[in-house]
Amino acid sequence: MTEPALAPAPSADTLLEALRARLGAAHVLTAPSDLDPYLVESRKLYRGSALAAVRPGSTEEVAFVVEACAAAGVAVVAQGGNTGLVGGGVPHGGVVLSLARMNRIVSLDAVNASIVVEAGAILADVQDAADAAGLLFPLSYASRGSARIGGALACNSGGIAVLAYGNARDLVLGLEVVLADGRVWNGLKALRKNNAGYDLKHLFVGSEGTLGIITKAVLKLFPKPASRTVGFVGLPSVRVALDLFARLRKRADRDLTAFEFIPPVGLDMVLRHMPGTVRPLAGAHGAYALIELASARPDADTRAELEAALSDAIEDGLVEDATLGASEAQNLALWALREHLSDAQGYEGGSIKHDVSVPLSRLADFVEQASAACEAAMPGLRVCAFGHVGDGNMHFNLSQPVGMDKAAFLGAWADFNRIVHDIVTAMDGSIAAEHGVGLIKRDELQHYGDPVALDLMRAIKAGLDPQDRLNPGKVVALSSNPQPALP
Secondary structure, eight states: OOOOOOOOOOOHHHHHHHHHHHHOGGGEEOSHHHHGGGSBOTTOOOBOBOSEEEOOSSHHHHHHHHHHHHHHTOOEEEESSOOOSSSTTOOBSSEEEEOTTOOOEEEEETTTTEEEEETTOBHHHHHHHHHHTTEEOOOOOTTTTTOBHHHHHHTTOOOTTHHHHOOGGGGEEEEEEEOTTSOEEEEOOOOSOOOSSOOTHHHHTTSTTSSOEEEEEEEEOEEOOSEEEEEEEEESOHHHHHHHHHHHHHHHGGGEEEEEEEOHHHHHHHHHHSTTOOOOSSSOOSEEEEEEEEEOOTTOOHHHHHHHHHHHHHHTTSOSEEEEOSSHHHHHHHHHHHHTHHHHHHTTSOEEOOEEEOOGGGHHHHHHHHHHHHHHHSTTOEEEEEEEGGGTEEEEEEEOOTTOOHHHHHTTHHHHHHHHHHHHHHTTOBSOSSSOOTTTTHHHHHHHSOHHHHHHHHHHHHHHOTTOOBSTTSSSOOTTSOOOOOO
């Protein structure tokens, strides 16, 4: 018996015509000048290419785009605020699906302490909506004014409040997701207990758009802090910083909402390049920490609490000097010293960045060993290691030696990856802490990942996206699809 002939896949022109008919021509961008912002992430490590960038305005339109692209054999790369740092949102052919128009706050339930938002909602807008209701959405980082919720969840973003509230994954109650074939999974339940089968939402959080496209989310809210105090302290070393953190965690318990490590070289870069920043402490110190205490209790006095704790630490020789913000404006000014670190590094030439985590008990060992190894490999190298002490996440960034050619320095990226990632792996850590894998760490994951875990990841990818059409080539690559080259 003769098999029926398969219908030919639609041509690119036919696909674009269908997309324009459904979304409107204004939301199907093909001109090079219109496409350009969608082809490069913020760090500009990769430049991609795309047939078009489309801007659907609803879940139904997202489903239409995905189904139409599947029929045409065209890849789909979802983008939120395009603030990623690992090449995960850079397209290499296919269609970019921007969720920027889907930016509504759908509903807020104060009693249930939850909020439903579209994936294109800007993180700062979600924070503001919660604040207006007397509540807190704690996910926060420097790009909160442009980062969008869909991307934050797809990358399982961490940020500055993980110590108290967890990663993005810990803040999700439910999701709505468009699957690779265009079907829509409605998992928008605002429940804190739901044991009805596999917890599917956790497949999509952190999947970087390779398993499905998040279109809506139900997020957890928390009581709004009634008292908040930020302190900046000078310390002898990163090892003493870890000792201070352990002491504060025991003393302040859940009131300790942030503990950020800042190296002297990083503080100097911020003061040198970022307008409006002021040195917070007199004299120089071997290490610095930014500490935040916050409490929702009406009777809480976090200023007195932190002041007493730091006074004791000074008497015991842990802290060399300290200052506390006397107002919210001063709190924000102290936080700016931490949040400007990555931008300030850009003024110092090339920067090779590592986003890694190790068990908290090994954090000081890691910084000391990795710093010594990298400095030995390239004299004059400046190690700028900073980050979230409370959750063991260190941004181990390397600034080029003064006067060195930037391209020559960046050419050593793979060599420094091996040095840093070997040490991380030996300490049972992770080479991808909060930024994700994307493209830049895809091959590193193949090198360091557990073989069984990698097989399971590929099986999940093949089960949900057998044609490898959703953000192909990122995180784990299916061998059937040609992969973009790494720089």
